[in-house]
Amino acid sequence: MKKFRAPRGTHDVLPSEFPLWNRVVHTAEEVCARYGYEPITTPGFEDTELFVRTSGAGSDIVRKEMYTFDDLGGRSLTLRPEATAPICRAYVEHGLHRRPQPVKLYTIAALYRYDTPQKGRYREHHQLSVEAIGSSEPALDAEVIQLYTELLRRLGIESYTIQLNSIGDRECRPAYIERLRAWVADHEADLDDETRQKAEVSPLRIFDTKNRDVSRALEAAPKIGESLCGPCSEHFARVRKFLDAYGVPYELVSTLVRGLDYYTRTTFEFVSNALGAQDALVGGGRYDYLVEQIGGPPTPALGFGAGIERLLIAIQETGAVAEGREIDVFFVCHDDDERREVLPLLAELRRHGLRAELDYAGRSDKGQVTQANRLKAKRIVIVNSVDGLVRERDGRPDWNISLLDRSGFVEKMRA
RNA sequence: GUGGCCGUAGCUCAAUUGGUAGAGCCCCGGGUUGUGGUCCCGGUGGUUGUGGGUUCGAGUCCCAUCGGUCACCCCA
Numbered sequence A: 001m002k003k004f005r006a007p008r009g010t011h012d013v014l015p016s017e018f019p020l021w022n023r024v025v026h027t028a029e030e031v032c033a034r035y036g037y038e039p040i041t042t043p044g045f046e047d048t049e050l051f052v053r054t055s056g057a058g059s060d061i062v063r064k065e066m067y068t069f070d071d072l073g074g075r076s077l078t079l080r081p082e083a084t085a086p087i088c089r090a091y092v093e094h095g096l097h098r099r100p101q102p103v104k105l106y107t108i109a110a111l112y113r114y115d116t117p118q119k120g121r122y123r124e125h126h127q128l129s130v131e132a133i134g135s136s137e138p139a140l141d142a143e144v145i146q147l148y149t150e151l152l153r154r155l156g157i158e159s160y161t162i163q164l165n166s167i168g169d170r171e172c173r174p175a176y177i178e179r180l181r182a183w184v185a186d187h188e189a190d191l192d193d194e195t196r197q198k199a200e201v202s203p204l205r206i207f208d209t210k211n212r213d214v215s216r217a218l219e220a221a222p223k224i225g226e227s228l229c230g231p232c233s234e235h236f237a238r239v240r241k242f243l244d245a246y247g248v249p250y251e252l253v254s255t256l257v258r259g260l261d262y263y264t265r266t267t268f269e270f271v272s273n274a275l276g277a278q279d280a281l282v283g284g285g286r287y288d289y290l291v292e293q294i295g296g297p298p299t300p301a302l303g304f305g306a307g308i309e310r311l312l313i314a315i316q317e318t319g320a321v322a323e324g325r326e327i328d329v330f331f332v333c334h335d336d337d338e339r340r341e342v343l344p345l346l347a348e349l350r351r352h353g354l355r356a357e358l359d360y361a362g363r364s365d366k367g368q369v370t371q372a373n374r375l376k377a378k379r380i381v382i383v384n385s386v387d388g389l390v391r392e393r394d395g396r397p398d399w400n401i402s403l404l405d406r407s408g409f410v411e412k413m414r415a
Numbered sequence B: 001g002u003g004g005c006c007g008u009a010g011c012u013c014a015a016u017u018g019g020u021a022g023a024g025c026c027c028c029g030g031g032u033u034g035u036g037g038u039c040c041c042g043g044u045g046g047u048u049g050u051g052g053g054u055u056c057g058a059g060u061c062c063c064a065u066c067g068g069u070c071a072c073c074c075c076a
Helices: A015-034 A048-055 A060-065 A084-093 A138-155 A173-186 A193-201 A203-207 A212-218 A230-246 A308-317 A336-351 A365-374 A406-414
Strands: A045-047 A067-070 A076-079 A103-112 A124-133 A161-166 A264-271 A280-286 A301-307 A329-332 A356-358 A379-384 A387-392 A399-402
Touching (some): A015 A103, A015 A124, A015 A308, A045 A048, A048 A060, A048 A076, A048 A084, A084 A103, A084 A301, A124 A138, A124 A308, A138 A161, A138 A264, A138 A280, A138 A301, A138 A308, A173 A193, A173 A203, A193 A203, A230 A264, A280 A308, A301 A308, A329 A336, A329 A365, A336 A356, A336 A406, A365 A379, A399 A406
Parallel strands (some): A329 A356, A329 A379
Antiparallel strands (some): A067 A076, A103 A124, A124 A301, A161 A264, A264 A280, A280 A301, A379 A387, A387 A399
16 A cells, blocks of 8 residues: 655644644634734635746746646646745736725735745745735835734744845846846856856846855956936835834845845845854835736836744754643543433533533543643543532542532633 | 655664564543543554565665655645
8 A cells, every 4th residue: 555645845734733733723813803904815726827927937937836727727837946936916807906005914824836845944934924015115115014024023033134125126137137247247257057048038047156265256246236226216215214114124235135026225134143054034125016017007016025943943952842722621431321411511512712622532540630630631520320529620629510410510610 | 855863563763784564642342440541461554655676584685766854846
């Protein structure tokens, strides 16, 4: 018989992992709600063209990471590799641009990328995506970034650095890219093949190299920051001032770019040394042309994606553990007569919000008590006909209780 | 897609120069105990990731493949 395993790069979230998982998810939802972001859910797959057009044919996602398939009706669909384009699609499709702007949305969803798995990188992973659509205000950039610092604070994650940059817009970036390509052409001898190729496909990313010599050579290359047009430059300056006002520390990284084509102006990443090579806790930025690119009105926007699995790794690095909810009452029964006596009480306790259990594994009396202790039951009720011997977990003396008075029973178990 | 390391019970690991699989934990039962977390006894559980090959014989050697892990690439 073939043994099945979770497909490569995917993983199960087991019950023992849920307390921590839920802590992350619930905290994220609460923080988003306080900042005025509303939940939205989009389909797990979309028209392939949506991602190709927005991420860019030259992006790694489109070139080699999409789970694309034809459905039985001949449609080309793709498991969503990122959440921003789908949310913008929904924004346009449902006329959210007619609502008061900006529209602030968030979602927590599984994303799919066909990539080689390693620590913190999975083929199916989950992201908190926060998107603020319909405003170019620098204060909104600062809000989105500060929101995430607040989430990290609530989760107890302190060891990280915020990297910030601006990559310009369609006014200033094309001219800059021309200058950069020209510089690369003049300095080919000092660069490697990889860098020369990147200059063609994705010129902004040439700075992201591990080659020391290339890196040194590139220090003399023109940087986007020096080439920003007036409006972009002013926007970036105001973003920084607002971040300062929030008291959010950041470092300017002139080589920080994004892998997707739709980004403009502000880009940022939070990096953590707890994560190994995949060190980004979150990545995001502005995408002022994305909405109109998919058929909506010109609509400035920004957002970020934060990997839930990476947050979990970072939290575990802090040594934090989350415990599941304890059992309130565990009934120990010998036979069906006693079970019939107990079942109504079990239902009654549960109806009143208590977590009550009994044995379903055919355990011996001793085994049942062991099980109760294992579940950390606060109270064990050892049934003996219509009475029960109540044993307190905290060591207080045992006492007897009647099983006949239901409401009285609930009262005493709540005490 | 590329490279390094790794792959024995649910978990953590052992198995002398290749000789035919074991321990602890967990789980179940029994004993002791205050019908309890200690202790003692017993039990369930593996075609050694999978498929080939070398050999009288392979967990141990070789090849392939799958998976894990770390790194490159890129990112969450």
